Amino acid sequence: MATGRFDVALNQSEYDKNPEAFQQSTHLHIRSEIEEFSVSQHLNIQNADILDLGCGEGRFARYFMSNGANSVTGIDLSTALIHLAQQQNNWHGKIQYILGDVTELPIKPEHFDIVSGIYLIPLAEDTHTLERIFSVACHALKPGGIFVNILLNPSIVESDNFPLLDDYYRKYDFEISHQLPIKEGSKILVKLYNSDGSLFELIDHHYSLDAINAAANHAGFHPSQIHPVEISPKGIHSKGRQYWESYLSNPAICLLISKKHSLKTH
Numbered sequence: 001m002a003t004g005r006f007d008v009a010l011n012q013s014e015y016d017k018n019p020e021a022f023q024q025s026t027h028l029h030i031r032s033e034i035e036e037f038s039v040s041q042h043l044n045i046q047n048a049d050i051l052d053l054g055c056g057e058g059r060f061a062r063y064f065m066s067n068g069a070n071s072v073t074g075i076d077l078s079t080a081l082i083h084l085a086q087q088q089n090n091w092h093g094k095i096q097y098i099l100g101d102v103t104e105l106p107i108k109p110e111h112f113d114i115v116s117g118i119y120l121i122p123l124a125e126d127t128h129t130l131e132r133i134f135s136v137a138c139h140a141l142k143p144g145g146i147f148v149n150i151l152l153n154p155s156i157v158e159s160d161n162f163p164l165l166d167d168y169y170r171k172y173d174f175e176i177s178h179q180l181p182i183k184e185g186s187k188i189l190v191k192l193y194n195s196d197g198s199l200f201e202l203i204d205h206h207y208s209l210d211a212i213n214a215a216a217n218h219a220g221f222h223p224s225q226i227h228p229v230e231i232s233p234k235g236i237h238s239k240g241r242q243y244w245e246s247y248l249s250n251p252a253i254c255l256l257i258s259k260k261h262s263l264k265t266h
């Protein structure tokens with residue numbers, strides 16, 4: 001069973017210690033063939049002004065711009081990842097990167113059509129931080145705007161199937177393990193095995209849909225919707241449908257879409 005092997009002390013500084021290994025992980029099939037494609041199925045990116053919370057090395061910022069966004073503002077706490085982001089295409093200044101904590105920075109109110117938080121929710125160490133993330137997103141969004149997240153799939157983590165066998169996801173070059181009992185904020189160790197031989201490890205946190213919706217509701221969103229992730233046509237073509245079957249029967253991640261109320265409720 002994939003439990004109890006938390007012999008490493010991992011925290012936010014992993015991104016600064018090992019930015020290249022994190023960047024390399026964006027090429028894993030479970031990232032490159034799932035994340036952008038799944039997000040694109042639920043957003044109207046054309047001409048949108050987008051705020052990317054926890055933007056990392058800017059992968060989604062570049063993706064949004066190459067799919068017709070008007071501008072992207074990316075915020076991240078890691079100096080090394082913001083540096084890597086700034087070294088890449090900034091679309092003639094239409095991508096702006098800011099170093100800082102998303103829960104503390106001043107952000108333009110009601111300016112953005114879309115806010116993204118790709119793997120940001122699982123990094124919230126407690127429900128207070130979870131609430132801060134939703135409240136920052138709500139503050140930044142125009143009325144009716146969309147907050148899109150990718151997170152660990154709460155229904156997989158809470159299901160009777162979990163914990164899965166140690167090597168369940170090893171074929172997809174990652175592993176997840178956790179401490180029992182599973183409760184709000186429980187730690188989940190994620191190991192990403194890159195094709196260049198490097199390993200990136202991080203600690204995520206589990207939140208139930210109820211805890212997420214309490215935070216979302218309090219901030220001013222409609223009840224959030226969970227959506228299954230999808231494999232891109234390129235991913236299906238290159239690896240074959242059979243390769244993805246066991247992943248799709250227990251998808252480790254999901255999409256969360258939260259829509260801000262159209263009229264001010266606060």
Ligand SMILES: C[S@@+](CC[C@H](N)C(=O)[O-])C[C@H]1O[C@@H](n2cnc3c(N)ncnc32)[C@H](O)[C@@H]1O
Pocket residue numbers: 012015026053054055056057059060075076077078081100101102103117118119120123
């Ligand atoms: C798992 S990475 C995902 C990066 C990027 N969204 C992607 O999909 O490649 C999570 C990112 O969130 C950033 N992060 C975590 N907490 C943050 C905070 N409070 N404020 C800003 N960035 C934060 C980390 O530095 C890291 O780059």
